[in-house]
Amino acid sequence: MKLEQNIVTESRDLSNKNLMLEIKDLRKSFGDNHVLNGFNLRLYEGENLVIMGKSGSGKSVMIKCLVGLMQPDSGSVFVMGEDITKLRQLALDELRTEIGFLFQGSALYDSMTVRENLEFPLRRHKHKFGDISDTTKIVTDALKSVGLVHAIDLMPSELSGGMKRRVALARTLILKPKIILYDEPTSGLDPITSKEIIELMRNIQKEYKTSALIITHDVDCARVVAERMILLVDGINYAEGSFNQLLQSKDEKVRAFFK
Amino acid sequence: MFNSLKIKSFFIEIGELTFFAHRFLKEVFSRPFEFKELLRQCYYIGNKSLFLVGITGFIIGLVMTLQTRPTLEEFGAESWMPSMVSISIIREIGPVIIALTFAGRIASGIGAELGSMRVTEQIDAMEVSGTNPFKYLVVTRVLASTLMLPILVLIGDAIALYGSYIIENIKGDVSFLLYFNKVFDALQFGDIIPAIIKTYFFGFAIGIVGCFKGYFCQKGTVGVGLAANSAVVFSSMLLFIIDFIAVFITDIFFEI
Ligand SMILES: Nc1ncnc2c1ncn2[C@@H]1O[C@H](COP(=O)(O)OP(=O)(O)O)[C@@H](O)[C@H]1O
Numbered sequence: 123m124k125l126e127q128n129i130v131t132e133s134r135d136l137s138n139k140n141l142m143l144e145i146k147d148l149r150k151s152f153g154d155n156h157v158l159n160g161f162n163l164r165l166y167e168g169e170n171l172v173i174m175g176k177s178g179s180g181k182s183v184m185i186k187c188l189v190g191l192m193q194p195d196s197g198s199v200f201v202m203g204e205d206i207t208k209l210r211q212l213a214l215d216e217l218r219t220e221i222g223f224l225f226q227g228s229a230l231y232d233s234m235t236v237r238e239n240l241e242f243p244l245r246r247h248k249h250k251f252g253d254i255s256d257t258t259k260i261v262t263d264a265l266k267s268v269g270l271v272h273a274i275d276l277m278p279s280e281l282s283g284g285m286k287r288r289v290a291l292a293r294t295l296i297l298k299p300k301i302i303l304y305d306e307p308t309s310g311l312d313p314i315t316s317k318e319i320i321e322l323m324r325n326i327q328k329e330y331k332t333s334a335l336i337i338t339h340d341v342d343c344a345r346v347v348a349e350r351m352i353l354l355v356d357g358i359n360y361a362e363g364s365f366n367q368l369l370q371s372k373d374e375k376v377r378a379f380f381k
Numbered sequence: 382m383f384n385s386l387k388i389k390s391f392f393i394e395i396g397e398l399t400f401f402a403h404r405f406l407k408e409v410f411s412r413p414f415e416f417k418e419l420l421r422q423c424y425y426i427g428n429k430s431l432f433l434v435g436i437t438g439f440i441i442g443l444v445m446t447l448q449t450r451p452t453l454e455e456f457g458a459e460s461w462m463p464s465m466v467s468i469s470i471i472r473e474i475g476p477v478i479i480a481l482t483f484a485g486r487i488a489s490g491i492g493a494e495l496g497s498m499r500v501t502e503q504i505d506a507m508e509v510s511g512t513n514p515f516k517y518l519v520v521t522r523v524l525a526s527t528l529m530l531p532i533l534v535l536i537g538d539a540i541a542l543y544g545s546y547i548i549e550n551i552k553g554d555v556s557f558l559l560y561f562n563k564v565f566d567a568l569q570f571g572d573i574i575p576a577i578i579k580t581y582f583f584g585f586a587i588g589i590v591g592c593f594k595g596y597f598c599q600k601g602t603v604g605v606g607l608a609a610n611s612a613v614v615f616s617s618m619l620l621f622i623i624d625f626i627a628v629f630i631t632d633i634f635f636e637i
């Protein structure tokens with residue numbers, strides 16, 4: 123009952139905003155491993171929503187269901203009003219251009235240069251830019267926003283971890299998505315590089331006016347970027363609120379995150 | 382107990398591979414086509430194994446001739462040498478040995494490449510950026526190895542015959558013209574055509590097994606090694622099975 127009220131007040135606060143993402147009662151198991159047991163989420167336009175959860179709690183599984191890389195066992199996933207579990211391939215591809223996905227390990231194509239990496243999403247979606255033949259400007263623009271124009275002809279193996287993450291970010295930006303999904307954007311980076319990436323994420327949100335769903339288990343990252351947070355525990359959205367609200371929670375499982 | 386489990390998992394594997402091959406057949410004829418990537422893969426796969434195939438072919442030719450010569454000499458039948466060697470190379474030894482070296486090089490390469498792309502989420506990244514990774518990665522590689530292996534086998538066979546000629550020339554003073562006259566006298570369509578047809582199946586098997594193992598690679602670096610390794614083992618085994626079936630069918634249609 124209490125939870126119901128929470129959600130109602132919250133949606134009144136954000137009622138003038140558009141709903142970008144909505145997950146309803148998402149369930150997913152691998153054999154006997156019940157990863158998600160009825161997860162719910164709403165992401166509003168222009169918002170930074172952070173999902174926190176322990177390693178192996180199903181954060182990546184949840185975000186993969188969001189873009190159709192995995193099929194949920196049950197539940198529905200709406201992206202800008204369309205149920206992606208029911209979309210056909212072409213419509214799905216079209217909708218995916220509105221979603222940028224930053225993978226946990228950057229996932230750069232290591233047989234291609236930085237330029238080719240960035241051109242790759244354009245192969246099938248040039249029409250978004252009016253079928254231009256020269257993509258150099260689009261590529262350099264995206265690299266400019268992450269400050270790596272000079273790396274355009276390098277191979278991914280020649281880049282440091284932080285640079286790889288930036289290039290990956292540029293690659294997700296290249297189709298000018300409305301929503302960006304960050305899967306542990308700071309994992310595997312040193313604290314200073316992590317800060318730079320977080321700063322970059324904030325700049326990008328200002329520059330590209332995106333809504334962001336940020337998955338992390340890094341409390342420092344959450345403190346800086348979160349406008350609202352959801353804690354993923356036992357496969358459900360265990361607690362919701364602002365960073366400070368959750369910080370003051372008395373609940374044992376919530377407190378465990380901030381120790 | 383142990384054995385029956387192994388046999389069961391072998392048949393499960395065959396079943397999954399059949400599904401994979403079915404998906405390949407469905408996607409190979411549907412748009413969009415990845416021509417540029419197909420050409421790149423053909424060049425890459427062909428170029429990567431050309432040297433190995435050449436060396437293997439040459440040595441097969443030398444060894445076969447050296448080994449058989451004494452026996453034939455005993456019967457005073459050295460003049461049968463070119464026809465005997467050429468028939469066994471063209472019909473059986475060339476295609477099988479060259480396909481095996483090709484499997485060692487290409488199936489493991491594809492398995493490791495796609496496996497590491499799977500593990501590092503590059504395949505997922507392709508999918509969300511609107512390129513069908515099955516078409517871009519699997520269809521192109523399977524087609525390339527299907528198209529390239531027959532060509533490589535032809536090259537390898539030719540080099541093997543040349544190697545055989547060198548031994549004949551040194552040991553028996555046979556001229557180039559005489560040697561190859563005898564070779565082409567001995568060879569018939571029934572020797573060449575079925576041998577070429579079966580190399581297409583060999584190439585397909587090697588490509589599809591390499592892609593299958595890599596595409597469904599287990600997580601972690603261990604998974605990548607395993608994918609590469611089992612791609613070679615599984616495709617080599619499949620080669621012998623296909624070879625048996627091919628010889629069996631050829632026997633029915635060409636000999637009677
Ligand atoms: N493709 C898969 N097959 C089987 N189990 C999986 C698969 N992907 C994830 N899992 C399992 O789901 C659980 C959650 O994984 P994941 O979402 O990657 O965790 P994280 O929250 O660290 O991102 C783990 O126990 C993992 O073993």
Ligand SMILES: [Mg+2]
Nearest residue numbers: 181182226306
């Ligand atoms: Mg994860």
